[in-house]
Amino acid sequence: MIRCFHVTKSYGAITALTDISFEIDEGEFVFLTGQSGAGKTTLLRLLYRAELPTSGQLIVAGRNLATMPRRQVPRFRRRLGLVFQDFKLIEDRTVFDNVALVGLAVGFSFTESQRRASELLRLVGVDGRAQLFPPQVSGGEQQRVSIARALMTAPQLLLADEPTGNLDPKRANEIMRIFHAINRSGTTVLVATHDADLIGTVGGRTMILEAGRLVPPLMSQ
Ligand SMILES: Nc1ncnc2c1ncn2[C@@H]1O[C@H](COP(=O)(O)OP(=O)(O)O)[C@@H](O)[C@H]1O
Numbered sequence: 001m002i003r004c005f006h007v008t009k010s011y012g013a014i015t016a017l018t019d020i021s022f023e024i025d026e027g028e029f030v031f032l033t034g035q036s037g038a039g040k041t042t043l044l045r046l047l048y049r050a051e052l053p054t055s056g057q058l059i060v061a062g063r064n065l066a067t068m069p070r071r072q073v074p075r076f077r078r079r080l081g082l083v084f085q086d087f088k089l090i091e092d093r094t095v096f097d098n099v100a101l102v103g104l105a106v107g108f109s110f111t112e113s114q115r116r117a118s119e120l121l122r123l124v125g126v127d128g129r130a131q132l133f134p135p136q137v138s139g140g141e142q143q144r145v146s147i148a149r150a151l152m153t154a155p156q157l158l159l160a161d162e163p164t165g166n167l168d169p170k171r172a173n174e175i176m177r178i179f180h181a182i183n184r185s186g187t188t189v190l191v192a193t194h195d196a197d198l199i200g201t202v203g204g205r206t207m208i209l210e211a212g213r214l215v216p217p218l219m220s221q
């Protein structure tokens with residue numbers, strides 16, 4: 001699902017990632033961890049092609065990101081589900097609309113968008129909140145809504161950047177259980193977190209970044 005060959009990313013004099021190589025197979029659940037500033041967000045941004053590597057090759061969901069024309073980026077992104085620490089919900093649209101609007105944006109019919117939104121809100125356990133606005137529901141519920149939204153396109157790969165960073169440990173564990181269930185249904189999941197307590201709660205492999213370099217697997221065990 002992901003192949004990363006000798007990827008380096010620099011911002012001027014700052015090198016955020018140095019010579020990163022790894023593979024993630026279809027169906028895996030992987031944690032990307034490391035201290036703040038280690039390069040986790042930068043690596044995810046490369047994977048969803050928010051940025052291009054300075055050098056190296058990246059293949060994600062069957063696409064070579066370095067050679068993909070810019071006009072194909074939106075279609076590529078539909079293969080991915082993205083979840084962020086700050087939820088990024090539209091505050092003046094209902095919970096339901098936040099999810100359903102994605103369906104319309106990617107070309108599902110109105111009826112299909114509504115049907116999928118209902119189904120996904122039920123899956124993440126916030127169907128009772130559908131007609132409220134994001135500021136009227138808790139942080140844990142807002143994150144569930146953002147997960148439902150991320151699943152709207154039935155992504156092959158779910159990328160989450162510090163998805164539990166704004167949540168207390170109980171809500172964080174609930175979110176991890178939802179990711180685990182999504183993974184069991186066949187979606188590859190990559191969760192970036194600096195929170196060592198989350199790792200191991202739902203199994204899965206762990207990759208560790210240290211100052212922009214991947215710690216070799218044998219050393220990390
Ligand atoms: N757009 C940018 N411009 C300059 N430096 C950046 C930029 N994005 C990230 N960095 C630097 O890259 C390093 C890794 O950052 P980041 O990927 O956000 O780490 P993490 O998510 O693990 O906390 C940091 O030193 C950060 O300051």
Ligand SMILES: [Mg+2]
Nearest residue numbers: 040041042162
């Ligand atoms: Mg980060």
